Amino acid sequence: MKSLLFRLAGTFSAEIGSELYLKLKEETLSPSLFCLDFSQVEEVTEVGWEFIRKITERCKETGSKVAGFGLQISIPEEHKQGLSLYTTESDCIHYLESQIVSDTPANELAPKTEEKTVHCPECQTLLRWRQAGDYLCPSCQIKFFVNKKGWVSTYERLV
Template sequence: MKSLLFRLAGTFSAEIGSELYLKLKEETLSPSLFCLDFLEVEEVTEVGWEFLRKITERCKETGSKVAGFGWKDQAAQNLPFGFQFFSSESDCIHHLESQIVSDIPANEFAPKSEEKTVHCPECQSLLRWKLAGDYLCPQCKTKFFVNKKGWVSTYERLL
């Protein structure tokens, strides 16, 4: 399952809301986790709230999860359409990860046999794996780690 963090700033209005909605619509072709950072958002307009409602609905339809953190207005902590705000980034991420209820790792297809597959985090090539450990994508040569549940972690490159 793909997870993305969006750092927002300024006024969350029609312009930012529509761009974010289109990006999330593109990313929800498969279930994903979306964490929205509102720390640098000064204001959310009425149209901005409507886009958050649309984003929440889209995520529900596709099995994706969305939440935010850092919004200063306490009245908006639990919105009527189900979007939730948390006090910190770690709380938000923990909540999103706790919403995953499948025994099958999110980035692994349901196995037809005992074969386990993951997608390369860089080029999205479908790769087979047997044991947890370090792997190298044969297509793009990206190094990554696969844990016992099939979660993929990339290694940062130092320049």
């Protein structure tokens, strides 16, 4: 799962809100974690609050999580819903990390046995593995590495 930290400054208005929303829209094609640093934000306009609401809705729709920290201005009652706000960056990051459902990689099919499977990065053949290390695909003969979480890395060939 991808995670991004956005450091914001000045007045959070339509201009910053729309740029941030468009960037988050691009990044939410797959579930991601977004941490918004408001520590240098001096003001949030009414339109800025609307963009924050749109950002939180977009994240809910796509399975992404968003939280912020360091906001030093008071929040109007009608805008208190949606975005989780924390006082420190570490609290915000801790919250976002707690929202990760699983650390099973997307390319790993996790059967209930100790043996796990991955797809060959070259020919997509389903292969079994038990421990981290170097593997050779029997179908296409490409050498690759599988780490202990099941992430696959290929080796570059030097010509």
